[in-house]
Amino acid sequence: MSKQTMMKKREQEKRRKFGMLIDLDRCTGCGSCMVACMSENNIPFRKDETDKLTSINWIRVFKLSNHKPFPETEICFLPMPCMHCQGKETGHTPCVSVCPVTATDYDSSTGIVSQIYSRCFGCRYCMVACPYHSRSFNWSDAVWPEGMEKMLNPQVSPRMRGVVEKCSFCYHRYQEARDKAHFEGRRNIAEEAYQTACTESCPAGAITFGDLNNPGHRIHQMVQPDLENGGRPKQKNVFRLLERLGTNPAVYYSSTRTWVRNMGDNRLLQENRQHTAAGSNLQDRRA
Amino acid sequence: MKLNRRGFISLGLGATAGLTLSPLPYKLLDDISIWTQNWPWVPVPRDGQVSFVNSVCTLCPGGCPITVRKVDERVISVSNRKETIDSASGVCPLGLSGPQLLYTPTRVMSPMLRSVNGFQPISWEKAISILVSRLETLREGGKPDKLAALAGSNLGTGPALMNRFLGAFGSSGFFHMPSADDAWEAVTWKLTGRGFVPGYDLERATTVLSFGCAIVEGWGSPLRSMHARSLWKETGTTLVQVEPRLSNTAAAADRWIACNPGAEADLALGMCRVLLERYPVCRDRLGAAVTNPDEFSSHLYHHYSLEQVAAMTGLTGSMIESLAVDFAASKHPLAICGKDEGRSPIASREVFATLMLNILVGRINRPGGLYCIERKSDSRLSANFLHAPEKVFAAAAETSEPSIELLLVAGANPCYSQSNPRKTVEAIRKIPFVVSFASHWNETAMNSNLVLPVHSHLEGTTDFPVYSGLKQPKLGLSKPVSKRLFNSRYMGDVLIETASRLGDAMAPFFPWGSYETYLKQSLGDRWQELNEKTVVDLPQPKIRSIPMMNTSAFHSLPTRLTGSRQEYPLTLIAKVSMRLNNNADASSPFMMKTVEESVLRKNRGFVDINPDTADEQNLSEADSVMLETPHGQATVSVHLDAGTAPGLLVMARGLGHGADDEYSGGKGTNVNELLGEMTDPLTGYNIAWGARAVLKKV
Numbered sequence: 015m016s017k018q019t020m021m022k023k024r025e026q027e028k029r030r031k032f033g034m035l036i037d038l039d040r041c042t043g044c045g046s047c048m049v050a051c052m053s054e055n056n057i058p059f060r061k062d063e064t065d066k067l068t069s070i071n072w073i074r075v076f077k078l079s080n081h082k083p084f085p086e087t088e089i090c091f092l093p094m095p096c097m098h099c100q101g102k103e104t105g106h107t108p109c110v111s112v113c114p115v116t117a118t119d120y121d122s123s124t125g126i127v128s129q130i131y132s133r134c135f136g137c138r139y140c141m142v143a144c145p146y147h148s149r150s151f152n153w154s155d156a157v158w159p160e161g162m163e164k165m166l167n168p169q170v171s172p173r174m175r176g177v178v179e180k181c182s183f184c185y186h187r188y189q190e191a192r193d194k195a196h197f198e199g200r201r202n203i204a205e206e207a208y209q210t211a212c213t214e215s216c217p218a219g220a221i222t223f224g225d226l227n228n229p230g231h232r233i234h235q236m237v238q239p240d241l242e243n244g245g246r247p248k249q250k251n252v253f254r255l256l257e258r259l260g261t262n263p264a265v266y267y268s269s270t271r272t273w274v275r276n277m278g279d280n281r282l283l284q285e286n287r288q289h290t291a292a293g294s295n296l297q298d299r300r301a
Numbered sequence: 302m303k304l305n306r307r308g309f310i311s312l313g314l315g316a317t318a319g320l321t322l323s324p325l326p327y328k329l330l331d332d333i334s335i336w337t338q339n340w341p342w343v344p345v346p347r348d349g350q351v352s353f354v355n356s357v358c359t360l361c362p363g364g365c366p367i368t369v370r371k372v373d374e375r376v377i378s379v380s381n382r383k384e385t386i387d388s389a390s391g392v393c394p395l396g397l398s399g400p401q402l403l404y405t406p407t408r409v410m411s412p413m414l415r416s417v418n419g420f421q422p423i424s425w426e427k428a429i430s431i432l433v434s435r436l437e438t439l440r441e442g443g444k445p446d447k448l449a450a451l452a453g454s455n456l457g458t459g460p461a462l463m464n465r466f467l468g469a470f471g472s473s474g475f476f477h478m479p480s481a482d483d484a485w486e487a488v489t490w491k492l493t494g495r496g497f498v499p500g501y502d503l504e505r506a507t508t509v510l511s512f513g514c515a516i517v518e519g520w521g522s523p524l525r526s527m528h529a530r531s532l533w534k535e536t537g538t539t540l541v542q543v544e545p546r547l548s549n550t551a552a553a554a555d556r557w558i559a560c561n562p563g564a565e566a567d568l569a570l571g572m573c574r575v576l577l578e579r580y581p582v583c584r585d586r587l588g589a590a591v592t593n594p595d596e597f598s599s600h601l602y603h604h605y606s607l608e609q610v611a612a613m614t615g616l617t618g619s620m621i622e623s624l625a626v627d628f629a630a631s632k633h634p635l636a637i638c639g640k641d642e643g644r645s646p647i648a649s650r651e652v653f654a655t656l657m658l659n660i661l662v663g664r665i666n667r668p669g670g671l672y673c674i675e676r677k678s679d680s681r682l683s684a685n686f687l688h689a690p691e692k693v694f695a696a697a698a699e700t701s702e703p704s705i706e707l708l709l710v711a712g713a714n715p716c717y718s719q720s721n722p723r724k725t726v727e728a729i730r731k732i733p734f735v736v737s738f739a740s741h742w743n744e745t746a747m748n749s750n751l752v753l754p755v756h757s758h759l760e761g762t763t764d765f766p767v768y769s770g771l772k773q774p775k776l777g778l779s780k781p782v783s784k785r786l787f788n789s790r791y792m793g794d795v796l797i798e799t800a801s802r803l804g805d806a807m808a809p810f811f812p813w814g815s816y817e818t819y820l821k822q823s824l825g826d827r828w829q830e831l832n833e834k835t836v837v838d839l840p841q842p843k844i845r846s847i848p849m850m851n852t853s854a855f856h857s858l859p860t861r862l863t864g865s866r867q868e869y870p871l872t873l874i875a876k877v878s879m880r881l882n883n884n885a886d887a888s889s890p891f892m893m894k895t896v897e898e899s900v901l902r903k904n905r906g907f908v909d910i911n912p913d914t915a916d917e918q919n920l921s922e923a924d925s926v927m928l929e930t931p932h933g934q935a936t937v938s939v940h941l942d943a944g945t946a947p948g949l950l951v952m953a954r955g956l957g958h959g960a961d962d963e964y965s966g967g968k969g970t971n972v973n974e975l976l977g978e979m980t981d982p983l984t985g986y987n988i989a990w991g992a993r994a995v996l997k998k999v
């Protein structure tokens with residue numbers, strides 16, 4: 015390993031990179047993550063939320079199918095928050111690089127892509143650039159029925175019409191944990207001190223959240239990110255969505271089912287066959 | 302200086318370049334976005350002192366321990382309590398919606414009296430006076446038995462107090478919404494002379510054979526079931542799901558057996574026959590458990606050959622055989638039953654078949670098996686099945702002279718959750734005076750004469766016994782997390798005050814100053830412990846074995862669907878989801894937001910249909926159809942779903958609420974209106990699992 019690579023690695027280790035691993039074999043599609051997120055982040059609701067193109071969700075659970083006929087059909091649920099992409103080079107996140115007013119930014123000290131509502135003027139360029147459709151636009155003012163504004167979380171500001179919003183990995187919880195650590199004279203933030211609302215609420219225990227750069231955190235062990243290779247997972251059965259775009263997302267998925275993993279990179283049928291063969295060879299070698 | 306054309310252009314270019322390079326345009330864009338967001342109608346939540354309160358969620362029979370986060374007096378969110386055993390992690394969508402259900406404007410805010418101009422708010426003084434006057438009229442007319450009460454369950458101090466009130470008044474008309482445990486109790490009582498409810502040792506089982514139980518969709522105590530399923534992933538426990546459609550549980554199972562709808566008991570009895578034929582030890586276990594083993598075996602040999610069971614279930618004989626052999630070969634096999642969430646009464650045949658299967662593999666009261674928990678309810682099966690609410694309401698609707706003149710309803714919403722809700726509404730309207738104790742407006746409250754607001758689940762103290770398939774039943778205590786927002790009271794306080802106003806005949810039976818005093822006295826020594834922990838174990842006698850059973854009564858219990866195959870070629874069944882509230886009240890706005898667009902679009906609900914069946918019917922995705930069953934009809938859209946068996950239609954439960962709520966009311970169809978009623982021949986409970994159906998394109 016060259017000196018430069020070692021320096022780069024050491025530099026990277028100093029930084030935190032919060033990430034998420036979602037075990038798709040455990041996810042049951044119950045929707046708790048969505049409701050917990052709405053409750054935590056003051057996500058508005060309307061009388062009719064059946065048009066999913068205009069419905070605001072920071073995490074959305076998709077239903078995948080292997081498209082085989084009955085009774086060989088299989089389904090799988092895939093929760094999708096913002097991927098908090100790092101990009102090929104730090105900060106070259108698809109949405110960040112197109113925002114004309116830096117209303118969204120990549121924080122190198124946490125690996126979290128922020129969204130600053132008071133800067134956003136609603137051009138929606140970021141929504142076009144995001145390959146994961148993780149961003150939502152406020153087409154109208156949020157209206158809380160009389161009395162229900164009492165349940166709003168003071169740690170998260172409600173948004174108004176004309177701005178884009180998205181998952182923040184519950185950044186306010188990070189701030190709270192960081193402040194607490196500072197107050198107690200510590201620099202490190204314990205793994206359990208900062209967990210997102212969706213992680214805490216998942217009854218199936220399908221979501222693991224933590225610092226990908228911290229070998230002591232469970233997510234690091236479960237993913238084994240390859241820091242020299244854009245954070246690609248070394249762990250068997252772990253994958254990221256649209257890996258080949260090189261967006262370097264911080265959200266990882268795991269599944270023992272090949273068809274689910276193949277679907278993660280939106281491959282064509284022919285590509286799937288090649289990938290499955292290549293993947294099984296690779297896994298054999300690792301074993 | 303003269304400004305010529307060249308100078309003018311140069312100046313313009315220079316100004317443009319300067320402006321572009323200056324921060325001014327960016328600053329202006331930034332300011333514009335800030336100015337356009339400073340509107341008074343965007344709420345700014347007030348900050349304050351953060352605190353956490355431990356309590357128990359009483360929104361479903363699961364009784365999960367929760368922690369509620371507050372900022373000053375405001376309730377902000379609900380989270381799990383990791384220190385407790387049965388809810389190791391997470392909270393279900395309904396539990397997470399607690400703050401919304403607390404603050405929703407659909408709460409009943411004060412006593413409401415129905416008049417010709419609709420409901421009018423009245424004072425508590427007037428409301429209780431009206432109730433007392435109605436009761437006095439009944440008593441003076443010598444008709445105390447014309448008072449009836451319907452509770453959500455028969456567990457806990459609330460229903461006990463109501464039962465006591467009726468007893469003191471001279472009425473035996475207390476009944477409750479039946480549960481799966483009630484069916485278990487009734488069936489085991491018929492079999493053994495003692496009533497048992499099931500305690501499934503899910504955590505230690507090595508193979509779980511589930512007959513349609515929606516384990517990851519809210520079955521039993523929902524979080525405990527989901528946690529058990531996650532545990533199985535680690536321990537290698539095999540989950541075999543028997544179900545006619547690819548539900549979320551079937552998708553999460555290790556093996557999915559796509560059996561014909563309604564044939565679960567047939568499959569279980571077919572497996573019993575395989576076990577008896579193959580394994581002498583199973584024959585010994587049968588001999589030790591039942592008084593008539595030969596009769597039972599003969600019944601199986603005559604009616605449950607592999608060919609017969611294959612025809613009934615749609616499976617192959619070899620599949621049934623391998624299922625039975627694999628099940629018996631497992632170290633700790635466990636068979637469980639209770640379709641969907643396992644809360645509504647189960648067909649007695651299904652309970653019997655599941656019990657027999659567990660007996661034959663020797664898993665009664667054994668680790669990883671089925672524990673029989675004795676429960677001594679006051680309610681035994683009555684003649685004419687008048688313990689079942691459906692039968693009570695049907696009797697009330699049919700007679701010319703009302704059999705009930707005053708009905709009290711608490712914790713139940715029969716006008717939505719019973720089969721044939723329209724008939725229930727008709728029956729309720731025939732009752733001269735209906736009093737509904739409700740925290741939220743629901744269909745039954747809308748059809749009552751007097752609506753009395755009770756505290757919501759985060760406002761009051763109440764005990765909450767939890768059976769729900771737990772091996773060790775629990776007792777929970779919900780705490781007043783929030784101060785009371787509206788003019789609500791405990792139902793118990795209303796009953797105590799009413800009794801005291803009714804004079805000497807009633808008052809001595811209610812010597813407590815308030816419901817909380819009564820609760821404290823009832824809980825006795827456990828009060829202190831419950832206050833600290835909020836969940837404790839319910840003391841249970843250890844049952845080594847269940848008494849010898851006589852199975853004769855269960856040998857012919859057919860429960861077939863009504864309607865002809867020619868007229869109704871398809872079969873409609875219901876599906877459950879944790880994203881919709883299937884209990885008495887409607888789903889929260891957050892939950893409605895999570896509902897998939899293949900379940901609800903605008904106000905139109907969907908039915909799932911197999912793509913091949915849709916082809917035969919000349920239907921495409923999202924086509925509008927009229928869905929008809931012998932019990933009702935509804936306009937719905939179709940969703941092509943490869944996981945649905947050919948010939949099957951599947952509709953979501955929890956939609957079609959009629960109450961005046963803009964977020965959940967009038968959306969989709971209440972599937973109970975289409976499923977109708979199917980009476981269990983032994984218990985009398987409604988066990989409708991499906992209905993014959995036909996689709997007509999509109």
